[in-house]
Amino acid sequence: MSVDPLRRARTRARTRAQALTPTARVVRLRRRISLLFALTSAVGLVAMAVLAVRSDSARWREQLDHAMDADTSWALGLLETDESGRLDTGVLAETVNTDCPPLTVLLAADDDPGRVTVQHAPSKACLSVDPAVVLEAGSAAVRADDTRAFDRRTRDGRPVRVFAQPFYAPEAAEDEGPQGVLVALADATGPRADHQRLVWIVTGGCAVLVLLSAAVGHVLSGRAVRPALAALGQQEAFLADAAHDLRTPTASLRTLAETALRGETDGAEVHRRTLRLAEGMGRLVDGLLTRARLMSGTASVARQPLRLDQLVEAVVDEAPVADHRVRVEAKETVVVADPDLVRRAVGNLLGNALAHGHAPGVPADVLITVTRDGTVTVEDAGPGLPPEVAGALFERFRSGSGSTGLGLSIASWVAHAHGGTLSAERGTRGERGGARFVLRLPTSG
The missing domain is CATH 3.30.450.20 (PAS domain)
Incomplete structure (x- = not known):
C-alpha cells in the first residue's frame, strides 16, 4: 500500500518535468548552475575558514604553553x-x-x-x-x-x-x-577574545563571499545560457511563424479538396488553384527557411563587389509583373554584399509593392530607384502606410491581408546582416502618398 503513493508522486514529478518548456528548462538549469557554483564556493570557503580557525586556536594555546613552559623550566632549576x-x-x-x-x-x-x-x-x-x-x-x-x-x-x-x-x-x-x-x-581571556573576534570575522567574510559567489555564478550562468535562450527564442519564433503562416494555405487546400469532392468546381479550375496554392506554399516554406537561417546565423554572408543597379534590373525582369507597371531609375552603383541575399531582399520589396501597393482592381505603379550611395528605394502609389504601423512592419506577424509577413522581415534581416538598414515611410505618390521602402547597403568605397 505504501508503494502506490510513492509511484504516483514520481509520476507527477516526471509529468511536471515533461510539461516544462525548453526555455523553462534552460532557466531551471541556470538556477542549478548558480546554486552549484555557490555550494562549491561555500564548501571551499568553509574548509579554509575551519582550517584558519583551528590554526589560530592552536597558535594561541601554543603561545601560552610556551610562556608557562619557560616559567616552570626556570623554577625547576631551583630544585x-x-x-x-x-x-x-x-x-x-x-x-x-x-x-x-x-x-x-x-x-x-x-x-x-x-x-x-x-x-x-x-x-x-x-x-x-x-x-x-x-x-x-x-x-x-x-x-x-x-x-x-x-x-x-x-x-x-x-x-x-x-x-x-x-x-x-x-x-x-x-x-x-x-x-x-x-x-x-x-x-586566556585576551587570546580567547582575539580568537572569537577572528571567528566572527571569518564567518562574516565567508557569508559575504558566498553571497558574492552566488551573484557572480548567477551572472556567469546567465551569460552561459544566453546563447541557448536566444536559440530557443529563435526556434519558437520560427515555429510560431510557420504555424501561423501555413495555417491559411493549408485551410484553403482543404476547402478546395472538399469542394472538388462534392463536384461543385470544374476539375481544371481545381488543378489551377491547387497549383497556385502549392507554388505559394513553396515560396512560403522557402521564405521561412531563409529567415530561420538568417536568425540562427547559419546563412553565411558572402560579401563581394556587386553592381547593385544591374541586380535590381535583373530582379525586375524576372518578376511576374503581369499588368502592373514597374519602372527602374538606376545609376551605376557598386556595393559589397551577398548577391543571393540582396536579390531576395529586393525581390521581397518588389513583391510587397506589387501585392499591396495598389487599390483592388487597379494595376500597381511601382518606381525603383538606385543611387550611388548604395540605396535602393521601392515606392508605390498605393494606399500608403498608417503612421502607427510604419515602424513595426518588420516585426513578427506584422503582415498585410493575404500576406505571410516574411518578405519584409527577411529584407530587414538581409539589410542588418550587411551592416545596412531598411526603413519604411509614407511616399509622395498616389492619392494617399503610397509607401516607400528604403534599403541601404554599404558601398565598395
Whole structure:
C-alpha cells in the first residue's frame, strides 16, 4: 500500500518535468548552475575558514604553553637535593611563592603513582581555580610522564590555561616516575577574545563571499545560457511563424479538396488553384527557411563587389509583373554584399509593392530607384502606410491581408546582416502618398 503513493508522486514529478518548456528548462538549469557554483564556493570557503580557525586556536594555546613552559623550566632549576639524595623542594617552594603567574608544587605519592599532594601553593594567586583542577592536571602529567595542558575556568568564570610540568629526582632511574609536578596557570581571556573576534570575522567574510559567489555564478550562468535562450527564442519564433503562416494555405487546400469532392468546381479550375496554392506554399516554406537561417546565423554572408543597379534590373525582369507597371531609375552603383541575399531582399520589396501597393482592381505603379550611395528605394502609389504601423512592419506577424509577413522581415534581416538598414515611410505618390521602402547597403568605397 505504501508503494502506490510513492509511484504516483514520481509520476507527477516526471509529468511536471515533461510539461516544462525548453526555455523553462534552460532557466531551471541556470538556477542549478548558480546554486552549484555557490555550494562549491561555500564548501571551499568553509574548509579554509575551519582550517584558519583551528590554526589560530592552536597558535594561541601554543603561545601560552610556551610562556608557562619557560616559567616552570626556570623554577625547576631551583630544585636541590638533601643529604639522602632525595629531591628537596624547599628552596623551590620559597622562591616561586609568587602570585602571578601562580605556580603550585605537587609531589607524587610513592604508593600510588597517579596520586599527587600539594606541597606548596600561592597564598594570594591572581588566578583562583578550584584545587581539583590543579590536582587533575598534576595527576595527568604524572600518569603520562610528560607535560600536559588543559583549558579550564577560574572560580569567577574566566578562561584559564593550566600547564603541568613533571620533575624528577637527580639520580632517578629510567623507569622511575616523576617525583612531583609543577603546575602553572595563565589567563586566556585576551587570546580567547582575539580568537572569537577572528571567528566572527571569518564567518562574516565567508557569508559575504558566498553571497558574492552566488551573484557572480548567477551572472556567469546567465551569460552561459544566453546563447541557448536566444536559440530557443529563435526556434519558437520560427515555429510560431510557420504555424501561423501555413495555417491559411493549408485551410484553403482543404476547402478546395472538399469542394472538388462534392463536384461543385470544374476539375481544371481545381488543378489551377491547387497549383497556385502549392507554388505559394513553396515560396512560403522557402521564405521561412531563409529567415530561420538568417536568425540562427547559419546563412553565411558572402560579401563581394556587386553592381547593385544591374541586380535590381535583373530582379525586375524576372518578376511576374503581369499588368502592373514597374519602372527602374538606376545609376551605376557598386556595393559589397551577398548577391543571393540582396536579390531576395529586393525581390521581397518588389513583391510587397506589387501585392499591396495598389487599390483592388487597379494595376500597381511601382518606381525603383538606385543611387550611388548604395540605396535602393521601392515606392508605390498605393494606399500608403498608417503612421502607427510604419515602424513595426518588420516585426513578427506584422503582415498585410493575404500576406505571410516574411518578405519584409527577411529584407530587414538581409539589410542588418550587411551592416545596412531598411526603413519604411509614407511616399509622395498616389492619392494617399503610397509607401516607400528604403534599403541601404554599404558601398565598395
